[in-house]
Amino acid sequence: MNVTSIVLVDDHQVVVDGLEAFLNPHFSILGKARNGKDAIQMVKILKPDVLLMDIDMPVMNGMVAAKEIRSSMPEVKIIILSLHYEKSIIRHLIQIGVMGYLIKSSSKEEVVNAIETVASGSPYFSSDVTVALSTPDVPTDTRLAPQNAKLLSQLTAREIEILKAVGEGLSSKEIAKALHISDRTVDTHRNNIMKKLEVNKVVGLIKFAIKCGLVE
Amino acid sequence: MNVTSIVLVDDHQVVVDGLEAFLNPHFSILGKARNGKDAIQMVKILKPDVLLMDIDMPVMNGMVAAKEIRSSMPEVKIIILSLHYEKSIIRHLIQIGVMGYLIKSSSKEEVVNAIETVASGSPYFSSDVTVALSTPDVPTDTRLAPQNAKLLSQLTAREIEILKAVGEGLSSKEIAKALHISDRTVDTHRNNIMKKLEVNKVVGLIKFAIKCGLVE
């Protein structure tokens, strides 16, 4: 088998040169690019075994380039070399089909090891990446949106009580009975609430109550 | 430096014996256990460098044992050897602080490599694990509950159209105008929908519409 050929892509010259310095006798560096756009061109012409690429780059970032290369040249194995620990980005790239993911703090040995592993057809992911992915997702919808919190805070205790009851599907009369007040009172409260929340339909109240977790 | 010492834990004798067979000249196998409980005892007495353990085991499973060992003997490096791809389990174990995670389909070489990496102080996670973790979480609330799907399916197209409009806060009259039909018709549809969904309040309709993702 031939020596593994590589294209290096990073917008910082020192990084590319440094990588080249310690990869050079062992691997064949076919080319070096400074952004995703150039990387695509270079890969098409040079057809390397492995593409070692950064994410943050001007003109075209590594994620876009990786996607394009995956679809047009699936035989090229992509290794991402990044500072990013952000889960969504890592996930996206793995879903796109990159074969490896290294953090820039990786040792020379790890980079060499990753390239060899990937060149042989197996994926290689830095353990930092795995650990980063292991933190559970925060469900976005459980959090109370700031503007809702603000609106909610300007309701009085009684109003919140009534809003909750409305959200639970009780009519003015039922609420009145439950709270031992007149149903006119309940209506007034409800109208005041609607003014404060700037909604003009009961549905708006119900939706707001749901959003704030007052019901269901 | 001394040869790395290991304790093997798996409820299947063949697996333990098989592992021992190819690890033996290279590493020092101090002991073999069949469940988590025995593993804890054995680790306390033998103090191995590395504990290679399954998850699914009788008496006490590997997760519980890993947690216990992590808190009582943090210097012992734990590698999980499992069939599990389940994200929540993998995550939990990484959060507990296991240093490695291998899938049972791993090659001999990978197992040896993992043990060496972990013994030297670096984590080692099989790439299958990383890929498994890279799939985005499905927020539980976005999924349509089966009973809601069933109820929704027994509504007619027209009824769904009206349900949606109700959920958006339109009154019967407004819906009537929008659909170029009489408001009586809208009422009838709404009542039929309520019968089908077994709710007796408009709020029920709105909540159902939200649950089914028809609105908002």
Added chain:
DNA sequence: AAATTATTTAGACTAAATTCAAATAACGCT
């Protein structure tokens, strides 16, 4: 052709919401 289901409508009735107007209670402020 007959039976079901879907869509449409009306009238009489009932319930609910809106508007306008205002009283009482509570709270902080000077």
Added chain:
DNA sequence: AGCGTTATTTGAATTTAGTCTAAATAATTT
């Protein structure tokens, strides 16, 4: 203690919306 503000409460008259019953027409299925 007196003032202003806000919260909570209520009523009457008015307007709007929703329910119930009943039924016709269109579309589909059997």
